[in-house]
Amino acid sequence: MRSQELLWRTKDPEILRQLGKDISGCGLSGIxxxxxxxxxxxxxxxxxxxxxxxxxxxxxxxxxxxxxPRYRDYYALHIMYDSHDAKNSTEDYxxxxxxVELGERIPTRPVPNINKPPLLWRYFVKGRxxxxxxxxxxxxxxxxxxxxxxxxxxxxxxxxSSGKNMGVFKGVGFPEELAEFFMIDxxxxxxxxxxxxxxxxxxxxxxxxxxxxxLDWSIIxxxxxxxxxxxxxxxxxxxxxxxxxxxxxxVAYLLDLLVRRHKLNLNVASTVLSPxxxxxxxxxxxxxxxxxxxxxxxxGSAMLNGPFAFIFGFTRGMVGMNDRxxxxxxxxxxxxxxxxxxxxxxxxxxxxxxxxxxxxxxxGHSVIVELDRSVTV
Amino acid sequence: METIALSENLKETIRIDAKNMYxxxxxxxxxEAIASGAKDVIIDSVNGQRYIGAGIxxxxxxxxxxxxxxxxxxAFMDGPTIIVNGNAQDGAGNTMNDGKIxxxxxxxxxxxxxxxxxxxxxxxxxxxxxxxxxxxxKNQIPVIIAGGTAGDFLGEYMAGGILxxxxxxxxxxxxxxxxxxxxxxxxxxYIRDEVNPYRCGVxxxxxxxxxxxKNTLERYLKEFCDDFSLDFNEIIKERxxxxxxxxxxxxxxxxxx
Numbered sequence: 001m002r003s004q005e006l007l008w009r010t011k012d013p014e015i016l017r018q019l020g021k022d023i024s025g026c027g028l029s030g031i032x033x034x035x036x037x038x039x040x041x042x043x044x045x046x047x048x049x050x051x052x053x054x055x056x057x058x059x060x061x062x063x064x065x066x067x068x069p070r071y072r073d074y075y076a077l078h079i080m081y082d083s084h085d086a087k088n089s090t091e092d093y094x095x096x097x098x099x100v101e102l103g104e105r106i107p108t109r110p111v112p113n114i115n116k117p118p119l120l121w122r123y124f125v126k127g128r129x130x131x132x133x134x135x136x137x138x139x140x141x142x143x144x145x146x147x148x149x150x151x152x153x154x155x156x157x158x159x160x161s162s163g164k165n166m167g168v169f170k171g172v173g174f175p176e177e178l179a180e181f182f183m184i185d186x187x188x189x190x191x192x193x194x195x196x197x198x199x200x201x202x203x204x205x206x207x208x209x210x211x212x213x214x215l216d217w218s219i220i221x222x223x224x225x226x227x228x229x230x231x232x233x234x235x236x237x238x239x240x241x242x243x244x245x246x247x248x249x250x251v252a253y254l255l256d257l258l259v260r261r262h263k264l265n266l267n268v269a270s271t272v273l274s275p276x277x278x279x280x281x282x283x284x285x286x287x288x289x290x291x292x293x294x295x296x297x298x299x300g301s302a303m304l305n306g307p308f309a310f311i312f313g314f315t316r317g318m319v320g321m322n323d324r325x326x327x328x329x330x331x332x333x334x335x336x337x338x339x340x341x342x343x344x345x346x347x348x349x350x351x352x353x354x355x356x357x358x359x360x361x362x363x364g365h366s367v368i369v370e371l372d373r374s375v376t377v
Numbered sequence: 378m379e380t381i382a383l384s385e386n387l388k389e390t391i392r393i394d395a396k397n398m399y400x401x402x403x404x405x406x407x408x409e410a411i412a413s414g415a416k417d418v419i420i421d422s423v424n425g426q427r428y429i430g431a432g433i434x435x436x437x438x439x440x441x442x443x444x445x446x447x448x449x450x451x452a453f454m455d456g457p458t459i460i461v462n463g464n465a466q467d468g469a470g471n472t473m474n475d476g477k478i479x480x481x482x483x484x485x486x487x488x489x490x491x492x493x494x495x496x497x498x499x500x501x502x503x504x505x506x507x508x509x510x511x512x513x514x515k516n517q518i519p520v521i522i523a524g525g526t527a528g529d530f531l532g533e534y535m536a537g538g539i540l541x542x543x544x545x546x547x548x549x550x551x552x553x554x555x556x557x558x559x560x561x562x563x564x565x566x567y568i569r570d571e572v573n574p575y576r577c578g579v580x581x582x583x584x585x586x587x588x589x590x591k592n593t594l595e596r597y598l599k600e601f602c603d604d605f606s607l608d609f610n611e612i613i614k615e616r617x618x619x620x621x622x623x624x625x626x627x628x629x630x631x632x633x634x
Binding site for chain 1: 556
């Protein structure tokens with residue numbers, strides 16, 4: 001059932017439902033410069049390579065922000081295809097729904113261990129709302145529909161990155177091999193995420209590697225979202241299509257729902273994902289008790305259960321957090337305007353030997369790092 | 378190992394530069410150094426290499442680590458002394474049987490997991506699940522002392538040994554986390570702070586220290602203060618509380634009917 005071909009070709013919701021989820025235990029690394037200064041991807045490659053043994057060669061990936069300044073006003077769609085048919089169908093779809101400023105192959109280098117990569121293309125696009133006859137719909141909302149439309153209906157095609165002035169690069173292999181393959185050292189970004197995957201429940205496949213992305217939300221994750229089923233059904237009520245067969249996908253879409261659509265601030269959104277235990281809510285003062293109770297009542301189905309550490313990036317920042325009883329490692333450090341997050345302290349010291357401060361945040365408490373207000377990106 | 382002839386080339390101290398070295402090669406070199414008769418092995422530029430000192434059975438060896446050793450430092454170790462000039466990551470002292478680890482920084486989660494002997498001294502803070510299921514038997518009394526604060530689940534399922542938490546330079550409201558001693562059924566903890574019962578597992582009793590406790594605490598604390606050049610008198614004058622298991626077999630009747 002779970003052959004690579006099936007993973008690529010099926011868009012049948014019933015088969016997807018049966019395929020269920022993936023559980024993974026992995027290595028994470030993230031860097032942000034809060035002044036928006038861009039650094040080469042070489043740093044994040046070194047950091048994630050230091051955590052080589054946290055993965056098993058079945059998945060690695062990067063998210064980079066600030067890499068497409070020339071096309072900053074266009075959505076950068078990164079799409080993987082298993083065939084030219086899939087590419088032709090998708091490009092017809094894009095031409096029909098969007099203005100495509102540029103479509104090109106994502107540059108790669110030959111790397112011995114990266115076998116049979118899919119066709120990897122990127123498109124810088126803008127919406128053509130007027131032809132849809134719907135003038136009200138926002139650009140972001142429209143783009144989510146496009147992404148969900150391709151991922152849920154065109155066999156062999158997956159959009160794995162859809163933000164502006166940012167991009168996700170991922171696949172099957174160790175992350176340092178994928179860095180070489182995708183020429184990560186040649187990109188300059190002010191925010192970088194990297195992931196080393198150790199998949200345990202489904203085959204490692206190109207679409208299942210981290211980061212998971214929607215618009216500018218990118219998420220990397222170590223652990224298991226045991227609440228996947230509840231979260232998935234909740235998201236489906238809001239029109240999200242979960243097609244990538246990995247639990248982490250729900251976190252990207254939950255953030256899109258909570259922050260972009262429901263306008264919760266990052267602190268409140270983090271509390272929704274990882275709320276205090278009822279026993280701790282009982283001990284809070286009246287005002288907090290009321291707020292936490294309301295969040296748990298309204299957003300009970302958005303709560304993440306299970307062991308996890310994750311880092312998510314977006315245009316203006318980076319957030320890291322643990323599950324509430326800290327079943328996965330997570331370390332944070334600062335050095336001047338740079339903030340670092342990783343699974344292991346060594347991964348930070350590999351690229352920042354003398355940090356100003358290093359600490360492990362308490363379980364369930366998010367660390368939110370945002371770009372300085374004066375910075376435009 | 379003892380049959381190796383000690384030649385005039387014997388070096389008592391061997392120094393290894395671990396910069397960019399994979400953990401397997403590093404650990405092979407440490408073992409070779411010890412097998413060749415080295416008493417002190419100094420490893421520089423350590424960063425993330427796992428399993429340093431794991432399973433080594435010699436008592437007369439000291440390994441000095443400059444940097445940040447990787448996970449499972451000294452796992453199953455049975456005798457040596459390890460000094461870390463830096464922070465340790467997760468799983469240091471995992472199931473260690475004998476020897477001593479002195480960490481001049483912080484340590485991560487699951488420190489001293491299933492530890493069954495030896496000493497584990499940390500100058501700074503320690504993570505979650507420290508001393509989980511540590512155990513003792515007759516003369517085998519594992520001891521963990523942390524100078525800073527601890528995360529949740531300290532001494533969870535504790536079956537033996539001694540856990541001491543000092544909370545030095547603490548700015549937070551509590552030096553311990555929640556689920557303290559959950560499932561505890563042996564051993565003892567000495568905490569240099571008030572402990573609110575709501576933080577403890579139901580199996581945990583809270584008491585004042587008796588004379589026997591004070592002797593034990595002072596003995597180990599003096600050694601800890603010597604290792605880190607701390608003022609013993611300053612530290613001991615604060616109040617400690619003792620945490621002990623109310624029963625050695627809290628769930629003996631759980632499935633009896």
